[in-house]
Amino acid sequence: MIAEQDMDRVLAVLKIIWMALLGSLAVYWIVGQVVAPGLKSELSAEAFRMLRIALYALGFATLIAAGYVRRLILAAGGPAQARPSSMPQKYSSAVIASLAMSESVGIYGLVLYLLGKNAMDLYLLVGIAAAAVFYFRPRKDELLDLCQSGS
Numbered sequence: 623m624i625a626e627q628d629m630d631r632v633l634a635v636l637k638i639i640w641m642a643l644l645g646s647l648a649v650y651w652i653v654g655q656v657v658a659p660g661l662k663s664e665l666s667a668e669a670f671r672m673l674r675i676a677l678y679a680l681g682f683a684t685l686i687a688a689g690y691v692r693r694l695i696l697a698a699g700g701p702a703q704a705r706p707s708s709m710p711q712k713y714s715s716a717v718i719a720s721l722a723m724s725e726s727v728g729i730y731g732l733v734l735y736l737l738g739k740n741a742m743d744l745y746l747l748v749g750i751a752a753a754a755v756f757y758f759r760p761r762k763d764e765l766l767d768l769c770q771s772g773s
Contacts, residue, residue, distance in 0.1 A: 629766070629769070632713070636718070637759075643721050643724075644752065647751055647752050651744060651748050654744045658739060674738065674743065677730040681727040681731075684727055685727060689720070691720060692719065696712060696713070709765070709768050709769045712768070713760075713764070713765050727747050727751040731743055731747025734747065
């Protein structure tokens with residue numbers, strides 16, 4: 623069994639990473655508001671429309687993949703090979719991967735806003751990314767369940 627102190631340490635690091643990623647979503651929004659008015663896009667309307675469709679589709683696929691990747695990492699090795707001491711590292715990897723994938727959706731919104739000046743793209747995709755980052759946040763009960771099922 624993993625010591626409570628070790629689990630708290632892992633969760634503290636994961637929460638710092640989680641808060642940093644949430645903060646970076648706010649930075650994307652601020653950067654869009656400050657930088658976008660001065661940028662001029664060279665994309666044609668048709669090219670931007672295709673890029674917009676592609677990035678929305680990629681964002682949707684990324685969010686679905688984030689859930690699958692998280693489950694895949696947590697299931698890797700199976701319970702027969704699981705060592706309780708490796709569970710916090712496995713959980714950390716799963717959380718960080720899903721958070722990073724969710725974060726990328728906010729970047730898609732920033733790119734679309736900088737290229738097309740449509741504020742709705744920025745607000746919508748950064749908002750969806752924030753909701754996904756919140757959904758995939760590190761949780762103590764998940765880590766406890768994972769450690770107990772692996773022992």
